[in-house]
Structures are given as C-alpha cells and as structure tokens.
Amino acid sequence: MASLFRRMLHGTFLTLFVIAAALSPEEVEADVVIIGGGSSGTYAAVRLHDLGKSVIVVEQDDVLGGNTNTYVDPQTNITIDYGVVVFHDILVAQNYFNRLNIPFAIAPMxxxxxxxxxxxxxxxxxxxxxxxxxxxxxxxxxxxxxxxxxxxxxxxxxxxxxxxxxxxxxxxxxxxxxxxxxxxxxxxxxxxxxxxxxxxxxxxxxxxxxxxxxxxxGFLIPVHHDNHEIYDNAFQVLGSDKVLLKSKVVSTNRSFADHVEVTVQTPSGLKVINANKLVMAIPPKLDNLVDFDLDGTEQSLFLQFVNTxxxxxxxxxxxxxxxxxxxxxxxxxxxxxxxxxxxxxxxxxxxxxxxxxxxxxxxxxxxxxxxxxxxxxxxxxxxxxxxxxxxxxxxxxxxxHTPFRLTVSPDDVKSGFYDKLNALQGHLHTFWTGATFDTPDSALLWNFTETLLPLITA
Ligand SMILES: Cc1cc2nc3c(=O)[nH]c(=O)nc-3n(C[C@H](O)[C@H](O)[C@H](O)COP(=O)(O)OP(=O)(O)OC[C@H]3O[C@@H](n4cnc5c(N)ncnc54)[C@H](O)[C@@H]3O)c2cc1C
Known part of the structure; x- marks a missing residue:
C-alpha cells in the first residue's frame, strides 16, 4: 500500500515537473539581442554575426525586411518591389550585397x-x-x-x-x-x-x-528586382533559430551591471534572452515601447515624437x-x-x-x-x-508603413533634442538605430549602423 502511494506520488511529481518545464520559459544566451528585423536591424545582425558575435533578432512580422515589400506574380513569377526599390552606390551597400550574394547594377531610378x-x-x-x-x-x-x-x-x-x-x-x-x-x-x-x-x-x-x-x-539596384532576396539571404546567414519571427517583447530588464534580459513571446513559447547588449531597430514611439523598461530620459525624449x-x-x-x-x-x-x-x-x-x-x-x-x-x-x-x-x-x-517619419518640433530641436537622443547610445547597454536616428534611407542607415558597431562590440 505504502509503495503504491509512493509510486503515485512519484508519478504526480513527474507530471508536475514535465508541465512546469513545458511552461517555464526557455533561457537563451547571446552577445547581442536586436529588436526589429527591418533594414537597420537585419544589417546590424549580419555584420555582428560576421564579426563573431552571437545575435538574436526579434521581429514582430513573419518575415525580415521592414519597409521592403516584394510581390511575386503567381502567373509569371515576375517580382515587383513596391516598398524599398533603390540604394546608394556606396561601399557599405556594395559590401553588404556582395556578402549576401545580391547582384546589382548602377542605373538611374x-x-x-x-x-x-x-x-x-x-x-x-x-x-x-x-x-x-x-x-x-x-x-x-x-x-x-x-x-x-x-x-x-x-x-x-x-x-x-x-x-x-x-x-x-x-x-x-x-x-x-x-x-x-x-x-x-x-x-x-x-x-x-x-x-x-x-x-x-x-x-x-x-x-x-x-x-x-x-x-x-545613378542608384545601386539589385538586378533581380527582388529586394526580399536581401532579407531571405540574411535569414539564411543568421540561421532560423537566431531570428524570432512573429515574436513580441513582453518585458525587458536592463538594470543589471553587465547584461540585459529580454523576455519574448514567440510562436513556440516564451524565451528569456540574456545578452550583453541590446540593439533597438524599431520606431521609438512610446506606444511601440510599452513593454520595455524605459527610464525617465528615454520616455521624455520619445514622448516628443510625432509621425507621418x-x-x-x-x-x-x-x-x-x-x-x-x-x-x-x-x-x-x-x-x-x-x-x-x-x-x-x-x-x-x-x-x-x-x-x-x-x-x-x-x-x-x-x-x-x-x-x-x-x-x-x-x-x-x-x-x-x-x-x-x-x-x-x-x-x-x-x-x-506607419509610423513613417518621426520628427520633433523646432523648439525641441533648438533645445538640444538630438544631442540628448545621440547620448542614448550605450545607455543601459542599449544602442539605437533606424530611420529616426538618421534618415529613412536604407544604404545610409547601413552606414549609420556601421558607426555603432565598434561601440556595440566593445
Ligand atoms: C514604400 C516605401 C518605399 C521606400 N523606398 C526606399 C528606397 O527605394 N530606398 C531606400 O533607401 N529607402 C526607401 N524607403 C525608406 C525606408 O524606410 C528605409 O530605407 C528603411 O526601411 C528604414 O529602416 P528601419 O530599420 O528604420 O525600419 P524598417 O525597415 O521599417 O524596420 C523596422 C522593423 O521593426 C519591426 N518592428 C517594429 N516594431 C516592432 C516591435 N515592437 N517588435 C518587433 N519588431 C518590430 C518592423 O516590423 C520592421 O520589420 C522606403 C520606404 C517605404 C515605406
């Protein structure tokens, strides 16, 4: 009788253990966690990966690419870029396209x-x-x-x-x-x-x-007219387990001395990512950042943005x-x-x-x-x-593609808004990139993101 009771108890504990394990979030480690897999976030991920850093990208959409939209005609397989189309013929774009095997030509728009x-x-x-x-x-x-x-x-x-x-x-x-x-x-x-x-x-x-x-x-134009190829190839480079698509940050904790903790709801359950650095590559509107532990400085700056x-x-x-x-x-x-x-x-x-x-x-x-x-x-x-x-x-x-352009008032600019915004780089182990921090222009954003890499990898 006692042994039957012990076996039942053991079975119950086993079941509870299995349920608890299934419910408890998966713990993941990375050097850098990147929020947003659009133009800037994907570029940051590929470059950091190539610099030997382990990265995880969290993207809310079901594909990487952000403002890049490519339609594939079901009858002809012709592809049409109806989002981002052209890039500047600058070294950073040439290097990126060569890295991702994207053939390109220089042509007028x-x-x-x-x-x-x-x-x-x-x-x-x-x-x-x-x-x-x-x-x-x-x-x-x-x-x-x-x-x-x-x-x-x-x-x-x-x-x-x-x-x-x-x-x-x-x-x-x-x-x-x-x-x-x-x-x-x-x-x-x-x-x-x-x-x-x-x-x-x-x-x-x-x-x-x-x-x-x-x-x-002339502009740098991928010859296949299929700009999603950039993001498909980046996805391959990074690996499907490092890109969390259809995923949403549910909380962040950046109060640690040496790392950040980002909890993400993914289609396969909760993941807790512990990373040395956080790269934010999403529009910094407060309503898009409710689940992030913004401090007073960040909140007071982002509060000022209006968008088109x-x-x-x-x-x-x-x-x-x-x-x-x-x-x-x-x-x-x-x-x-x-x-x-x-x-x-x-x-x-x-x-x-x-x-x-x-x-x-x-x-x-x-x-x-x-x-x-x-x-x-x-x-x-x-x-x-x-x-x-x-x-x-x-x-x-x-x-x-809304919010698109995030701007602040002339008075904010005159009172040093952008100096304060730039000073956020590195604050709370966090780095900020994307159109709001530079300009809505992919190649120039890759240039801008490139300037952050020495700080992120330091
Ligand atoms: C129609 C259109 C045409 C354009 N044409 C060109 C062009 O030809 N050449 C050019 O250089 N630029 C063009 N642009 C400008 C373009 O905005 C920039 O090139 C670039 O896409 C901006 O990059 P980004 O990284 O800031 O944002 P995005 O590329 O928009 O990436 C942001 C990413 O973050 C994700 N995201 C947002 N919030 C969250 C969240 N809370 N959690 C997780 N993920 C989130 C989004 O889904 C998106 O994938 C065009 C833009 C549009 C809309």
Missing amino acids: GSYGTTTFANLKEGEVIANFVPSNPTNALAAYGAQVAQYPGLGAGFFLPNPVPEDLVMPFGQFVQKYNLGDAVQIIAGFAQGYGDFLEQMTLNIFMGQGLQVLESMQT AYYTGLVRNTGLPENTTYQNVDVAAPYSLPDLPGLYGLGATAIPGLLDVKYGSQTAFFDDAVKADIIATIIRLRTNLGIQTDEEPEFVAYNS
Missing part, C-alpha cells in the same frame, strides 16, 4: 511606361504640364546642404542650431529661391507628410548630398491604360505639390495592368479608409477619361 501628369484629387489629366528645370536650383540646394557636414553622419547639428535648419522647408525655399527644385526633391521625400511644412533639417537629412549624387550618377503615415500597394483591374504612370500634381498649389492625404501617383509596373500606388498623409488613417480612397481615386480618373468598364479595381498587395 526609372519608371515604367510613359509618365502623364494628373490632378488625381480631381481626376483630371493635365495635358500641358511642364515640370520646371531643377538643375540650377538643385545646385543651390546642394550648396546649402553642404554647409552642414555633420548631418551626413546623423543628427549632428551645429550649436546653437541655425534658424535655417528649423524653419519650414517652404520658407527656406523662398528665402533661397529654390522653387524649381521642389518637385524633384519632394519626389524623393514621399511619406514626409506636408512637405513644405517639414522642418528644413528633416529635408536635409532625407535628401542630402548622397541623394543628390545618386540622382546624377505612408502606404504602398499594388492594384489590378484599374481599367486605366496599360504602361502609363500618373504623377499627381496640383497646378493651383505651391510648386504643384499634390494635396495630402492622397496619392503621390499611380505607377506602371513590369506587369501590364498592375499599378503601384503610393499614398501619404500627415497623420495615420485606418487601412480600409486608405484603400477606399485609392480605389475611389482610380475610378474618378478613369470615369473622367471616359473609360467605360465594369472592372473593379482590386488590391493584390498592400502595406502600411
């Missing part, structure tokens, strides 16, 4: 088909629209940007911050007579919300000397003529910039009949509202063009 100018809000083609010749104004703009060499490496501003940098870009354009360059600069600044109201600093950061050079000499919204997709069955790109202009508006929220344009793609749509807004919208406005815009245009069709425009791909 082209568009498919013929370009027609249209006021898409009104649904009217502007047949006689002649864009201004930007050559002289671009040179004058470049001379202005060149006065701030610190901005090429990040938000390194002169002290005191010159008024020119914090004035709205529209005012800066008037002051220096740069109007003829506005259309082309704005074309490279999609997703920036109200372009002319943006602080000049933010335009300089996004459309700096490197962008001007690439406009002249940027949406992209591919639409078929538009009924519009094939191989025609519609660039949205409003001749009644300053510099003919289109009114937002709205479409920047409808771009022809490598697949006849499939249109690339880019939509911007100063503030975020519900996805259904964005999609409905895009469809309504297409129907308005084709109706006004006299196109008779029953075709229902339909999204084959859609992504919201």
Whole structure:
C-alpha cells in the first residue's frame, strides 16, 4: 500500500515537473539581442554575426525586411518591389550585397511606361504640364546642404542650431529661391507628410548630398528586382533559430551591471534572452515601447515624437491604360505639390495592368479608409477619361508603413533634442538605430549602423 502511494506520488511529481518545464520559459544566451528585423536591424545582425558575435533578432512580422515589400506574380513569377526599390552606390551597400550574394547594377531610378501628369484629387489629366528645370536650383540646394557636414553622419547639428535648419522647408525655399527644385526633391521625400511644412533639417537629412549624387550618377539596384532576396539571404546567414519571427517583447530588464534580459513571446513559447547588449531597430514611439523598461530620459525624449503615415500597394483591374504612370500634381498649389492625404501617383509596373500606388498623409488613417480612397481615386480618373468598364479595381498587395517619419518640433530641436537622443547610445547597454536616428534611407542607415558597431562590440 505504502509503495503504491509512493509510486503515485512519484508519478504526480513527474507530471508536475514535465508541465512546469513545458511552461517555464526557455533561457537563451547571446552577445547581442536586436529588436526589429527591418533594414537597420537585419544589417546590424549580419555584420555582428560576421564579426563573431552571437545575435538574436526579434521581429514582430513573419518575415525580415521592414519597409521592403516584394510581390511575386503567381502567373509569371515576375517580382515587383513596391516598398524599398533603390540604394546608394556606396561601399557599405556594395559590401553588404556582395556578402549576401545580391547582384546589382548602377542605373538611374526609372519608371515604367510613359509618365502623364494628373490632378488625381480631381481626376483630371493635365495635358500641358511642364515640370520646371531643377538643375540650377538643385545646385543651390546642394550648396546649402553642404554647409552642414555633420548631418551626413546623423543628427549632428551645429550649436546653437541655425534658424535655417528649423524653419519650414517652404520658407527656406523662398528665402533661397529654390522653387524649381521642389518637385524633384519632394519626389524623393514621399511619406514626409506636408512637405513644405517639414522642418528644413528633416529635408536635409532625407535628401542630402548622397541623394543628390545618386540622382546624377545613378542608384545601386539589385538586378533581380527582388529586394526580399536581401532579407531571405540574411535569414539564411543568421540561421532560423537566431531570428524570432512573429515574436513580441513582453518585458525587458536592463538594470543589471553587465547584461540585459529580454523576455519574448514567440510562436513556440516564451524565451528569456540574456545578452550583453541590446540593439533597438524599431520606431521609438512610446506606444511601440510599452513593454520595455524605459527610464525617465528615454520616455521624455520619445514622448516628443510625432509621425507621418505612408502606404504602398499594388492594384489590378484599374481599367486605366496599360504602361502609363500618373504623377499627381496640383497646378493651383505651391510648386504643384499634390494635396495630402492622397496619392503621390499611380505607377506602371513590369506587369501590364498592375499599378503601384503610393499614398501619404500627415497623420495615420485606418487601412480600409486608405484603400477606399485609392480605389475611389482610380475610378474618378478613369470615369473622367471616359473609360467605360465594369472592372473593379482590386488590391493584390498592400502595406502600411506607419509610423513613417518621426520628427520633433523646432523648439525641441533648438533645445538640444538630438544631442540628448545621440547620448542614448550605450545607455543601459542599449544602442539605437533606424530611420529616426538618421534618415529613412536604407544604404545610409547601413552606414549609420556601421558607426555603432565598434561601440556595440566593445
Ligand atoms: C514604400 C516605401 C518605399 C521606400 N523606398 C526606399 C528606397 O527605394 N530606398 C531606400 O533607401 N529607402 C526607401 N524607403 C525608406 C525606408 O524606410 C528605409 O530605407 C528603411 O526601411 C528604414 O529602416 P528601419 O530599420 O528604420 O525600419 P524598417 O525597415 O521599417 O524596420 C523596422 C522593423 O521593426 C519591426 N518592428 C517594429 N516594431 C516592432 C516591435 N515592437 N517588435 C518587433 N519588431 C518590430 C518592423 O516590423 C520592421 O520589420 C522606403 C520606404 C517605404 C515605406
């Protein structure tokens, strides 16, 4: 009897032990844990891996790549990049692509088909629209940007911050007579919300000397037109057990003297990652950081960010003529910039009949509202063009890249916001990269991330 009782007790303990083991989080060790597997996070992971560091990437999405979106046409297998398309021909990008076996060429940033100018809000083609010749104004703009060499490496501003940098870009354009360059600069600044109201600093950061050079000499473009290949190959390099997809940080503890502890909910259960360093490569908005143990300094800085919204997709069955790109202009508006929220344009793609749509807004919208406005815009245009069709425009791909541009007020900039933001590097074993810390431009972000590596590996 006693032995039966002992055996039952033993069985119960065994069962409890098995259940407890199954419920208790898996403990994982790494040199560096990286939150966010977009452009900057993936670059950091590959470089740290190659420098001999063990890394773990935590990504909320089911793929790496962030703003990189590639559509694979099921009929033809043709790939279309409807997110990130081009890169700068700089050493850091060349090295990265060679490392990941991505063949590339240098070419101008082209568009498919013929370009027609249209006021898409009104649904009217502007047949006689002649864009201004930007050559002289671009040179004058470049001379202005060149006065701030610190901005090429990040938000390194002169002290005191010159008024020119914090004035709205529209005012800066008037002051220096740069109007003829506005259309082309704005074309490279999609997703920036109200372009002319943006602080000049933010335009300089996004459309700096490197962008001007690439406009002249060409961009680095992967020849397969499948930018997801970069992230697929990075995934292979890092190993599937080191990239936690569809995963979410549930808590962090950075109070230890020599390491951080990051608890992550993954599809296969909870993992507790103990790492020497933490790299944050996600938009630092407070609502995206609720599960992180931010201290007062971090909270007070991130609280100041506001953001714009940027949406992209591919639409078929538009009924519009094939191989025609519609660039949205409003001749009644300053510099003919289109009114937002709205479409920047409808771009022809490598697949006849499939249109690339880019939509911007100063503030975020519900996805259904964005999609409905895009469809309504297409129907308005084709109706006004006299196109008779029953075709229902339909999204084959859609992504919201919101929050897109995170910025702060001129007063914050003048009172040293970016010095304080830069001082966060290394604070609480944590390093920050991504568009908010430099600029929404992949190759330049890889450059920026590269400058952090000696600090992260120290
Ligand atoms: C439509 C579009 C076209 C563009 N075209 C170009 C181009 O041609 N060339 C160019 O250089 N740049 C382009 N850009 C700019 C682009 O933003 C930057 O190049 C770059 O992607 C920004 O990198 P990032 O690392 O800051 O952010 P992202 O690449 O967006 O990466 C952030 C990652 O973090 C993840 N994440 C966010 N929050 C969390 C969380 N809480 N937990 C876990 N993961 C999280 C996201 O899912 C994402 O994968 C384009 C952007 C868009 C939207």
